[in-house]
Amino acid sequence: SFELTQPPSVSVSPGQTASITCSGDKLGDTYASWYQQKPGQSPVLVIYQDNKRPSGIPERFSGSNSGNTATLTISETQAMDEADYYCQAWGRFTATFGGGTKLTVL
Amino acid sequence: EVQLVESGGGLVQPGGSLRLSCADSGSNFRNYWMSWVRQAPGKGLEWVANIGQDGSEKYYVDSVKGRFTISRDNAKNSLYLQIISLRAEDTAVYYCAREGGGGRSSDYWGQGTLVTVSS
Numbered sequence: 001s002f003e004l005t006q007p008p009s010v011s012v013s014p015g016q017t018a019s020i021t022c023s024g025d026k027l028g029d030t031y032a033s034w035y036q037q038k039p040g041q042s043p044v045l046v047i048y049q050d051n052k053r054p055s056g057i058p059e060r061f062s063g064s065n066s067g068n069t070a071t072l073t074i075s076e077t078q079a080m081d082e083a084d085y086y087c088q089a090w091g092r093f094t095a096t097f098g099g100g101t102k103l104t105v106l
Numbered sequence: 107e108v109q110l111v112e113s114g115g116g117l118v119q120p121g122g123s124l125r126l127s128c129a130d131s132g133s134n135f136r137n138y139w140m141s142w143v144r145q146a147p148g149k150g151l152e153w154v155a156n157i158g159q160d161g162s163e164k165y166y167v168d169s170v171k172g173r174f175t176i177s178r179d180n181a182k183n184s185l186y187l188q189i190i191s192l193r194a195e196d197t198a199v200y201y202c203a204r205e206g207g208g209g210r211s212s213d214y215w216g217q218g219t220l221v222t223v224s225s
Contacts, residue, residue: 031208031209031210031211032209033207033209033210033211033212035151035212037151042201042215042216042217042218043143043151043201043203043212043215044215045207045211045212045213048207048208048209048211048213049207049208049209049211050209052208054207054213084150086150086151088151088153088211088212090209090210093165094153094165094166094167095141095153095156095210096153097143097150097151097152097153098150099150100150100151
């Protein structure tokens with residue numbers, strides 16, 4: 001299965017764009033998903049199939065995946081976006097999560 | 107509306123066993139693959155196991171093979187995780203999740219149940 005690497009932390013000013021990367025060998029050959037988790041809450045799916053948003057997820061969330069890197073981009077970041085973010089990808093039969101990135105909006 | 111509710115967690119001694127349950131209040135449980143994901147205190151998410159729609163396909167992360175068994179009862183809209191030979195490193199919140207999003211993403215998650223392994 002994959003090993004997925006994320007930066008431990010990313011900081012962004014309100015209204016600016018935040019980018020969170022997820023790196024893995026040939027990650028672009030499979031789909032990447034992204035989950036948001038706020039303290040004390042269950043994860044929430046924010047991006048699936050590299051760049052699709054589930055119903056109810058704001059348009060400011062977008063994703064891409066190519067080569068060895070998937071990227072979650074949050075445009076016009078708001079205070080409510082402060083959370084931990086995890087990427088996920090599947091090997092042939094099993095899934096792997098990245099280590100998570102703490103997004104701080106300051 | 108899909109609602110997943112886990113139960114069965116608690117304090118267990120090392121070497122003990124536990125059976126976690128996840129009840130789905132929706133009507134389409136049988137149509138989806140289901141996963142268990144765990145999160146140790148202060149740590150990240152770890153995928154543990156999943157099971158196919160009819161229960162015939164099951165997959166596990168290497169670290170739990172031989173100790174964890176995933177199963178389901180579609181008549182009861184329920185998912186299970188039997189855990190034996192518990193270790194301190196199994197201490198975590200265990201979430202069930204539905205693999206209903208595209209690309210095998212998990213679109214619905216339960217609230218989690220805490221398993222604490224300690225003497």
